[in-house]
Structure formats: structure tokens, C-alpha cells
Amino acid sequence: MQEAIKVKGLAKSYGKLLALENINLSVKGGTALGLLGANGAGKSTAVECILGTKRADRGRVSILGMDPHRDRKRLFERVGVQFQEGRCQEGITVGELCALTASLYQKPADPADLLAQFGLGGRQKSPVKELSGGQRQRLFVVLALLPNPEVVFLDELTTGLDTEARRGVWAALSERKKKGLTIFLTSHFMDEVEALCDQICILKRGRTVFCGTAADAVAGSPCDTLEDAYLWYTSEGRDSRESV
Amino acid sequence: MKAFKSMLRTELKLSLRGMDMFLFAICAPLVTLVILGITCGNQPASTGAEHTFLEQSFGALASISICAGGVMGLPLVVSDYRGRGILKRYRVTPVSPSLILAVQVAVYTLYALLSLLSLYLAAAGLFGYRFRGSPLRFLCGYLLVMGSMFSIGMMVGGLAPNTKMAGVIASALYFPMLLFSGATLPYEGMPSALQKVADILPLTQGIKLLKAASLNAPAGSALVPMAIMLAIAAICICVSLQFFRWE
Numbered sequence: 001m002q003e004a005i006k007v008k009g010l011a012k013s014y015g016k017l018l019a020l021e022n023i024n025l026s027v028k029g030g031t032a033l034g035l036l037g038a039n040g041a042g043k044s045t046a047v048e049c050i051l052g053t054k055r056a057d058r059g060r061v062s063i064l065g066m067d068p069h070r071d072r073k074r075l076f077e078r079v080g081v082q083f084q085e086g087r088c089q090e091g092i093t094v095g096e097l098c099a100l101t102a103s104l105y106q107k108p109a110d111p112a113d114l115l116a117q118f119g120l121g122g123r124q125k126s127p128v129k130e131l132s133g134g135q136r137q138r139l140f141v142v143l144a145l146l147p148n149p150e151v152v153f154l155d156e157l158t159t160g161l162d163t164e165a166r167r168g169v170w171a172a173l174s175e176r177k178k179k180g181l182t183i184f185l186t187s188h189f190m191d192e193v194e195a196l197c198d199q200i201c202i203l204k205r206g207r208t209v210f211c212g213t214a215a216d217a218v219a220g221s222p223c224d225t226l227e228d229a230y231l232w233y234t235s236e237g238r239d240s241r242e243s244v
Numbered sequence: 245m246k247a248f249k250s251m252l253r254t255e256l257k258l259s260l261r262g263m264d265m266f267l268f269a270i271c272a273p274l275v276t277l278v279i280l281g282i283t284c285g286n287q288p289a290s291t292g293a294e295h296t297f298l299e300q301s302f303g304a305l306a307s308i309s310i311c312a313g314g315v316m317g318l319p320l321v322v323s324d325y326r327g328r329g330i331l332k333r334y335r336v337t338p339v340s341p342s343l344i345l346a347v348q349v350a351v352y353t354l355y356a357l358l359s360l361l362s363l364y365l366a367a368a369g370l371f372g373y374r375f376r377g378s379p380l381r382f383l384c385g386y387l388l389v390m391g392s393m394f395s396i397g398m399m400v401g402g403l404a405p406n407t408k409m410a411g412v413i414a415s416a417l418y419f420p421m422l423l424f425s426g427a428t429l430p431y432e433g434m435p436s437a438l439q440k441v442a443d444i445l446p447l448t449q450g451i452k453l454l455k456a457a458s459l460n461a462p463a464g465s466a467l468v469p470m471a472i473m474l475a476i477a478a479i480c481i482c483v484s485l486q487f488f489r490w491e
Contacts (some may be wrong), residue, residue, distance in 0.1 A: 073338045081336040087329035103250030
């Protein structure tokens with residue numbers, strides 16, 4: 001299958017602080033990649049450099065064969081994005097925000113269907129600021145899926161959701177993945193990554209310390225679970241052990 | 245076009261829900277008109293003048309709404325959307341910066357036109373105001389003033405580093421223009437030294453233009469203000485599109 005997202009040699013620093021160093025990723029169409037890492041490891045910076053909302057210092061990115069800077073308008077007709085901080089206009093309602101977002105695309109999905117699927121069916125008239133944290137989070141996942149995207153970027157998609165809602169979001173995404181949606185997500189939850197992702201990539205202080213399947217991650221570590229393996233890959237002591 | 249219409253509809257609703265522009269751009273000019281009309285509306289503008297005070301002031305009153313929308317409303321909404329991360333979200337959609345700015349300009353254009361209409365109806369209905377000039381010439385002048393004031397607003401909104409700074413710059417432009425350009429206090433009554441200072445303000449030039457058009461004064465005196473307004477609009481629009489920042 002064709003590569004939907006390809007990242008080569010991506011690097012970014014903020015002044016002297018190194019945020020990303022030589023990141024290489026490749027996501028095949030219709031599969032899901034999970035980017036893992038502690039807070040400040042560079043996940044959001046990676047997502048933003050890939051999307052072009054931040055300028056990388058070095059490296060090449062191609063999404064669906066397009067350059068996010070040069071082909072911005074054409075690319076984002078086919079790519080949906082949910083940022084970590086979902087922001088919107090003061091006083092806007094759920095229905096208005098969905099209609100407004102849908103109007104930006106040529107062939108959008110029906111907002112009412114998506115809202116119903118994500119448990120927000122009755123909230124069209126509610127101001128967005130009156131939603132609970134979890135409802136808000138789901139709303140921004142809905143917005144990311146509105147363009148009927150071929151690729152979707154989800155930055156910490158289920159943070160703040162209860163167990164049932166998380167399962168619902170996973171099911172909705174898995175179903176779309178089967179139909180060919182490519183998913184790029186960041187997460188702090190190992191169960192989420194195991195449920196959704198074909199591939200994981202673990203970042204530690206801006207560097208990739210593991211890339212492969214979740215099973216390989218466990219097998220390559222002395223641990224039995226992905227969570228333990230993740231902690232092992234990102235542990236502070238590991239650098240010094242390696243360098244000894 | 246679908247995106248423009250949908251955005252315009254939503255932004256209008258949000259703006260009306262906010263109420264502040266309704267007060268500043270629609271109510272404030274009307275209140276000023278009524279006060280002027282009651283106190284000295286039908287007196288001659290100056291001793292021996294052919295036109296009344298209200299006739300002389302109509303163009304100035306009509307510019308209050310443009311000033312409020314252009315240098316207060318526009319820069320604040322653009323910088324607020326940037327500060328809130330709304331523009332960042334738009335950046336990962338197919339929408340273009342010029343469409344986002346055009347929608348906001350359309351919102352404030354509607355406020356200005358509504359203000360013009362309500363001012364005319366109030367002046368004619370309450371104080372027997374008659375428009376002496378050419379409506380077409382007045383409307384062209386009105387659009388020109390709008391163009392230059394709105395482009396200043398777009399530039400401020402585009403270049404201000406944050407919402408707070410945009411607020412400071414907007415106030416620094418809005419209040420002097422509102423007071424000294426002749427929009428509220430009559431230009432003719434100012435000492436000539438103050439008039440010279442006021443002449444620097446683009447709105448002063450715009451009001452001269454509107455005044456000449458509404459009083460049917462010769463067009464020759466309007467050439468300089470017209471050139472200034474056009475230059476400001478051209479420069480500010482170029483700068484605001486060239487330096488548009490999503491974040």
C-alpha cells in the first residue's frame with residue numbers, strides 16, 4: 001500500500017533547546033501510527049512541523065504526496081486535524097461551529113450524523129463553552145472528521161474522556177480505518193495505542209527511541225507489557241546504561 | 245462562495261450576540277445625531293451659511309460607525325482569533341487568509357451601511373434633514389473612507405503581536421480619530437492649530453470628502469483627501485496580506 005505520510009530527517013529547535021532531531025516516519029495508507037512520549041518529548045512539535053503550522057529547521061514532509069506548505073489548500077481538503085487545544089469563537093454553538101467548519105470543504109460529511117455518532121446528537125444548540133471537557137474533546141474529533149478526510153491527525157484525542165466515551169471513539173476510528181482512513185495520533189494511553197495503532201513511535205527529548213509494532217516494542221525490552229516497555233524505553237537511566 | 249456565506253452568517257450572529265459593535269457602530273452615531281439635532285441642528289452652520297449645522301455634520305456622523313468597526317472592531321476580532329488559536333485551526337483547512345479577512349470586512353461594512361441608513365432616516369424623520377449633494381458621489385466617498393479605515397484595521401489586526409497590544413493600538417487610533425477628525429466634535433469649531441494636527445488623521449480627510457459630497461461642494465477640493473485615502477487603503481491592504489500571521 002502507498003505511503004500516506006512520509007517524514008524524513010525532521011529537526012526543530014527553539015533557540016538552544018532541541019525539540020526534534022532527525023525524525024523519520026512513514027505511515028502506509030489505511031494504517032495508524034501512534035506517537036508516544038512524555039510531556040515535552042516533542043510530540044506536539046512533531047505534529048505541527050508535519051502539518052506545517054510550525055516551520056521545521058530541516059527535513060522533508062509529504063502527506064498524500066503533497067508538501068504541507070506549498071500545497072496547503074489542496075492538502076487540507078483531504079486531511080483532518082484535531083489539535084491538543086480545541087479553540088473556537090466566543091459564544092459559538094456546537095451546530096454553528098460544525099456548519100462553519102463543514103462549509104470550508106468541498107464534500108464534507110453531514111455534521112448531524114457525526115455528532116450523533118460521537119454522542120453529541122442533542123447538543124447542536126449548546127454553546128461550545130458549556131460542554132464538559134469530554135464532550136468538547138469529542139466535538140473537536142468530529143470537526144477533524146468533517147472533511148471526510150483520507151488522513152487524520154489527532155493530538156491526544158481521548159484526554160479527558162471517560163472509559164465508555166474512549167471506547168466509542170476508538171470504535172468509530174477503527175471502523176473508518178478499515179475503510180482506508182490513515183490515522184496519525186499522539187497519546188499517553190497504552191491501551192489506546194494497542195487498540196488503534198499498527199505502528200508506534202516513542203519519542204524521548206526530541207529523538208526517536210523506538211519505532212515498530214507494539215509487540216516488537218515489548219519483545220525488544222525486558223518487560224511484559226507495553227506500558228512497562230514504554231517506561232523502559234523512556235527511562236532516564238537507559239541513556240547512561242547505553243553509553244557505558 | 246459557500247464558505248464566505250456560511251462564515252459571514254456565523255460571524256454576524258456572533259458579533260450581534262456580543263452587542264458591543266451594535267452599541268458603538270449603530271447606537272453611538274444615532275445618539276450623537278439626536279443630541280446635535282436637538283441642540284443646534286437647524287441653525288445655520290456658521291453665520292450666513294446656506295446649510296444647517298446638521299447638514300454640515302451628516303457626513304461626519306456617518307463616519308463614526310466606519311471608525312468604530314474599522315479601527316476598533318476589525319483589529320480586535322482578528323487578533324482575538326489569532327490569540328485564541330482559531331486562525332491556527334483555520335490554517336489546517338482549505339480556507340485562505342484573504343477569505344477570513346474579507347468576511348470580517350463584510351461584517352463591518354454591513355454595520356456601517358446600517359448605520360448610514362438609520363442616521364439618514366432619523367435625521368430626515370426627526371429634524372427634517374435634506375440631503376443636498378449627489379447620493380452617488382457620497383456613496384463613493386463613503387466606500388473610499390471605509391476602504392481606508394478598514395485596511396488600517398486589517399493591518400493593525402494582522403501585525404499586532406497579541407490581543408492586548410492590538411487593543412492598545414486600536415484605542416490609540418480610535419479615540420483621537422473619533423474626537424479630533426470631526427466625527428463627533430465639529431472640525432470647523434476647532435482652533436486652526438488643532439485643525440492642522442487633525443488633518444494628519446485619515447478620517448479627517450475622509451470626513452472632508454463626505455462633507456463636500458453631502459453639501460454638493462465643488463469636487464476639486466476633494467482630490468487631495470481622495471488621493472490620501474486611496475494611498476492608505478492600498479498600502480495597508482498590501483501590508484496586511486503580505487504579513488498575515490496565523491499564529
